[in-house]
Amino acid sequence: MKPVVELASVDKDYPLGKVTVKALRNVDLTFYRGEFTTVAGPSGSGKTTLLNLVGCIDVPTSGEVRVDGQLTSELGDRDLTRLRLEKLGFIFQAFNLIAALDLYQNVEFPLLLQGGMTRKERRTRVLEMIERVDLTPQLRQRPNELSGGQRQRVAIARALVTRPRIVLADEPTANLDSETGRTIIDLMKEINEDQETTFIFSTHDPMVIERAGRIVHLRDGQLVDEDTNSDSGDARGAP
Amino acid sequence: MNRHLERLGMLIFIGIRNLRSQRTKTLIVGFIMVFGAFLVVTTTALLDSIEDGMTRSITGSLAGHLQLYSADAEDDLALFGGQLFDNQNIGIIEDFAEVRRVVEGLDEVEAVLPMGLGRGTALTSSPTDEAIDALRQARLEGDPLEIEAAIERLQQIGALLKTEFENRLSVASDVEEIDRALADIETLEDPEFWEPLRVPDSGDLFDEADARDSMEFLSTRIASLSEDGRTLFLRFLGTDTGRFPEAFDRLKVVRGEKIPPFERGLLVSERTAQRYFKNRVARDLDAIRDEVEGGTLIAENPSLESRVQALPEQYNRVLIELDPRGAAQVREALQEHLGSEDQTLTQLLREFLAVDDQTIGPRHDLFYEVIAPHIDLYAIDVGDTVAVRTFTRGGFLRAANVKIWGTFEFSGLEDADIAGSAHLMDMVTFRDLMGVFGEEEMAELRAIREDVGLRDVQRDSAEDELFGGGGSLVDDGDSSVGFGLADEAVSFDRDRSSFTYDQQAIDQGIALNAAVILRDASDLRASQALVQAAVDEADLGLQVVDWQSASGIVGQFIAVIRVTLFIAMGIIFLIALVIINNAVVMATMERTSEIGTLRAIGAPRSTVLTMILVETVVLGVVAGGIGAFGAAGLLLYFGQVGIGATNDVLRFLFSGPRLYPMVTVAHVLAGVAAITAVGLISTLYPARLAARIQPVTAMRRGE
Numbered sequence: 001m002k003p004v005v006e007l008a009s010v011d012k013d014y015p016l017g018k019v020t021v022k023a024l025r026n027v028d029l030t031f032y033r034g035e036f037t038t039v040a041g042p043s044g045s046g047k048t049t050l051l052n053l054v055g056c057i058d059v060p061t062s063g064e065v066r067v068d069g070q071l072t073s074e075l076g077d078r079d080l081t082r083l084r085l086e087k088l089g090f091i092f093q094a095f096n097l098i099a100a101l102d103l104y105q106n107v108e109f110p111l112l113l114q115g116g117m118t119r120k121e122r123r124t125r126v127l128e129m130i131e132r133v134d135l136t137p138q139l140r141q142r143p144n145e146l147s148g149g150q151r152q153r154v155a156i157a158r159a160l161v162t163r164p165r166i167v168l169a170d171e172p173t174a175n176l177d178s179e180t181g182r183t184i185i186d187l188m189k190e191i192n193e194d195q196e197t198t199f200i201f202s203t204h205d206p207m208v209i210e211r212a213g214r215i216v217h218l219r220d221g222q223l224v225d226e227d228t229n230s231d232s233g234d235a236r237g238a239p
Numbered sequence: 240m241n242r243h244l245e246r247l248g249m250l251i252f253i254g255i256r257n258l259r260s261q262r263t264k265t266l267i268v269g270f271i272m273v274f275g276a277f278l279v280v281t282t283t284a285l286l287d288s289i290e291d292g293m294t295r296s297i298t299g300s301l302a303g304h305l306q307l308y309s310a311d312a313e314d315d316l317a318l319f320g321g322q323l324f325d326n327q328n329i330g331i332i333e334d335f336a337e338v339r340r341v342v343e344g345l346d347e348v349e350a351v352l353p354m355g356l357g358r359g360t361a362l363t364s365s366p367t368d369e370a371i372d373a374l375r376q377a378r379l380e381g382d383p384l385e386i387e388a389a390i391e392r393l394q395q396i397g398a399l400l401k402t403e404f405e406n407r408l409s410v411a412s413d414v415e416e417i418d419r420a421l422a423d424i425e426t427l428e429d430p431e432f433w434e435p436l437r438v439p440d441s442g443d444l445f446d447e448a449d450a451r452d453s454m455e456f457l458s459t460r461i462a463s464l465s466e467d468g469r470t471l472f473l474r475f476l477g478t479d480t481g482r483f484p485e486a487f488d489r490l491k492v493v494r495g496e497k498i499p500p501f502e503r504g505l506l507v508s509e510r511t512a513q514r515y516f517k518n519r520v521a522r523d524l525d526a527i528r529d530e531v532e533g534g535t536l537i538a539e540n541p542s543l544e545s546r547v548q549a550l551p552e553q554y555n556r557v558l559i560e561l562d563p564r565g566a567a568q569v570r571e572a573l574q575e576h577l578g579s580e581d582q583t584l585t586q587l588l589r590e591f592l593a594v595d596d597q598t599i600g601p602r603h604d605l606f607y608e609v610i611a612p613h614i615d616l617y618a619i620d621v622g623d624t625v626a627v628r629t630f631t632r633g634g635f636l637r638a639a640n641v642k643i644w645g646t647f648e649f650s651g652l653e654d655a656d657i658a659g660s661a662h663l664m665d666m667v668t669f670r671d672l673m674g675v676f677g678e679e680e681m682a683e684l685r686a687i688r689e690d691v692g693l694r695d696v697q698r699d700s701a702e703d704e705l706f707g708g709g710g711s712l713v714d715d716g717d718s719s720v721g722f723g724l725a726d727e728a729v730s731f732d733r734d735r736s737s738f739t740y741d742q743q744a745i746d747q748g749i750a751l752n753a754a755v756i757l758r759d760a761s762d763l764r765a766s767q768a769l770v771q772a773a774v775d776e777a778d779l780g781l782q783v784v785d786w787q788s789a790s791g792i793v794g795q796f797i798a799v800i801r802v803t804l805f806i807a808m809g810i811i812f813l814i815a816l817v818i819i820n821n822a823v824v825m826a827t828m829e830r831t832s833e834i835g836t837l838r839a840i841g842a843p844r845s846t847v848l849t850m851i852l853v854e855t856v857v858l859g860v861v862a863g864g865i866g867a868f869g870a871a872g873l874l875l876y877f878g879q880v881g882i883g884a885t886n887d888v889l890r891f892l893f894s895g896p897r898l899y900p901m902v903t904v905a906h907v908l909a910g911v912a913a914i915t916a917v918g919l920i921s922t923l924y925p926a927r928l929a930a931r932i933q934p935v936t937a938m939r940r941g942e
């Protein structure tokens with residue numbers, strides 16, 4: 001089993017006026033290749049904070065975070081950006097699509113940032129990805145012309161189009177009805193199984209937790225418990 | 240490369256879409272940009288057009304492309320310097336012939352002309368003088384009809400003078416003097432006064448005694464009461480009048496003829512003649528007619544209105560010029576025109592000159608048809624010989640009789656004051672008037688020196704030596720030499736107006752400065768350096784300046800306006816900068832989440848920076864383009880119809896009554912570029928702010 005993300009004695013403090021909010025306390029955690037992990041916990045428990053650290057958009061106050069072997073606290077903005085672009089994919093609770101661009105262009109955008117592909121190669125990859133999330137008929141529609149579920153599927157396509165090691169999703173179903181949420185999670189799971197991509201997502205949603213291969217429980221910034229769902233499992237197979 | 244282009248393409252696309260969605264910001268910034276570009280294009284194009292016009296009027300009239308003058312001149316050459324700087328000392332060019340040889344030897348140079356600006360006065364005779372002359376002439380010729388006419392005219396003048404002095408009596412302080420004048424004038428009412436004059440001049444001294452007394456009374460007591468004999472100020476350019484028309488090929492003779500080669504004389508500026516030498520009534524009628532024809536209503540323009548109101552009171556300027564026969568014809572014509580019968584000529588003239596918007600046209604025409612032929616329309620006119628008086632630098636009065644051959648204007652510059660600011664005078668007369676000596680005079684001086692054993696006379700000090708100045712010219716006190724001092728100082732008063740000379744006389748002598756006409760004036764700097772090198776090589780001790788610095792204040796005028804306008808534009812841009820900056824900062828803040836997302840999914844800071852800047856560039860090009868093309872359209876329109884100059888300052892700036900602005904692609908591009916640059920500068924700060932937005936902001940809930 002290959003570790004893709006390692007957290008060792010991680011603390012994350014937010015200074016808030018005179019007091020300090022300890023968002024994460026002494027977290028030791030490893031994510032492996034192909035895992036389909038849910039970070040669960042009540043509101044304010046530190047789920048988003050954890051994903052931020054793994055997603056290289058924030059660095060720990062103390063302790064070490066390694067993403068694909070790289071120690072994030074040692075990297076500057078430029079290298080962290082590069083790391084996010086090459087190794088990570090993001091799915092947001094509020095979808096966060098670029099309003100000015102249509103579906104196709106939203107999905108294409110990360111590939112343009114990466115460069116190194118011909119227009120044709122890019123087109124094939126983008127269309128393939130859109131087909132995968134089943135949005136081919138909506139190719140030229142703008143985000144505000146799509147439903148919430150469709151938008152989140154665009155976000156999934158955008159996150160996956162660069163074939164990242166790790167996909168991070170912060171409460172991906174929170175803005176969706178439960179039926180749509182379920183399809184989204186099933187889609188993510190399918191991709192996880194196809195491509196051995198590591199999925200890490202946070203949620204309060206029991207339906208989502210139910211479908212996770214591995215469940216990490218957070219409370220008050222501390223790791224409290226860990227489960228595996230024997231019936232659902234994940235891409236690396238049951239432990 | 241390709242990859243950067245594709246990314247840039249996407250950023251431009253986002254920019255355009257975003258401009259459409261953030262409409263308020265786009266409208267605010269866009270409006271400023273439209274306005275800014277419009278301003279840049281109109282001001283630069285207008286300035287360039289004005290400068291172009293001035294360049295043509297300056298280089299095409301007097302200055303040429305380059306000017307040469309003494310390297311150790313005390314003052315800078317200022318061809319159009321104006322009153323204040325006219326006493327400039329620019330030194331002299333000792334040997335113009337050598338300068339001409341050296342500089343015209345260059346391939347780039349078309350011609351070199353000697354020049355020198357001077358100013359002087361010409362005294363014109365008054366109508367009273369002329370009437371007295373006419374009487375004297377008539378008596379000599381013995382024509383009784385002519386004698387009667389002349390006497391009648393003088394009596395008429397006496398009547399006019401009487402009214403004038405009686406009017407003056409009511410406002411004057413020195414009543415005594417006016418009473419004396421009135422007593423003199425009343426003498427003319429006595430028929431006995433005229434009796435001895437009514438017979439032809441017998442030539443007999445004894446018979447003529449009474450007539451001589453009367454004539455003397457007229458020319459000493461009466462002529463001096465009439466103010467119409469005027470001292471005219473003349474600003475003249477001494478030059479090679481033979482070659483001048485060739486070098487300045489815009490020169491066009493309006494009346495009379497050019498000064499024939501190697502003749503002395505003056506060619507008068509038509510514009511100056513029209514504006515200053517013409518009879519006051521004619522000038523007023525011209526001016527009023529021009530304004531009204533230009534679409535102005537008299538009641539609308541206060542200065543025009545007061546001119547119209549003052550006009551009828553100018554009747555005596557016509558009346559005093561008319562001899563009895565002329566007066567009769569004018570009277571008849573006016574009676575017919577005005578449809579009235581039993582009025583005096585004075586009443587008729589007053590009524591005739593009370594013009595309005597409708598009558599000015601026909602009356603202007605009638606004036607030239609009926610009245611003008613009977614009066615001296617111009618104080619000095621083609622064919623006259625005038626005595627021009629000047630003061631030399633040493634302060635001595637010199638005079639020369641100069642024949643007026645004709646009047647000139649420069650085509651395309653007919654209405655440019657600058658171009659018509661000086662009359663043209665032959666170089667030989669000019670040297671006479673300036674008190675500097677040609678070879679001929681130097682030889683004369685040397686001869687005198689040999690005769691009486693004088694010290695060596697240098698050209699520099701010749702004037703002083705001759706007319707006083709410092710040391711004495713004569714070694715031992717006996718000044719038997721005929722050269723006069725003090726009141727006889729007008730030593731060149733002898734009439735040489737008919738003398739001719741040759742090219743050598745023009746070239747071999749001094750000049751104050753010299754104009755250089757280039758074959759190709761596109762690279763003035765290079766040509767200037769080339770000419771300077773040539774004169775240095777020949778050790779002529781001259782400096783070479785371009786027309787712009789040679790023309791004095793006028794040449795720098797444009798530069799001053801340009802700087803002023805650019806400062807004003809800078810201030811406007813500064814305000815625009817603040818407004819654009821604010822608008823873009825606000826707009827960027829609205830996009831924090833979007834920008835955070837871009838950063839989170841892997842867009843580097845530079846991409847965010849570029850995205851914001853690109854948007855401004857897009858807007859700058861579009862809005863700037865609208866403003867610039869709008870301005871260009873407007874300028875093209877005015878390029879057809881022209882912009883009227885409503886006052887003298889504008890007339891001067893426009894080099895005429897209308898400016899026909901030109902606009903080029905360069906102006907449009909400059910406008911778009913300038914406004915885009917201002918936009919970019921104002922967006923730098925918000926773009927930096929945007930680039931600093933943290934990727935975590937993307938994770939915050941809600942959009």
Ligand SMILES: Nc1ncnc2c1ncn2[C@@H]1O[C@H](COP(=O)(O)OP(=O)(O)OP(=O)(O)O)[C@@H](O)[C@H]1O
Pocket residue numbers: 014015016021022023041042043044045046047048049050
């Ligand atoms: N930028 C911040 N500044 C200050 N405090 C913060 C900041 N971000 C998070 N916190 C605090 O850290 C703690 C953990 O927050 P976090 O957002 O990770 O919780 P969460 O588990 O994601 O909660 P939710 O389920 O409501 O999203 C909370 O107490 C929160 O108030």
Ligand SMILES: [Mg+2]
Pocket residue numbers: 047048049170
């Ligand atoms: Mg959260």
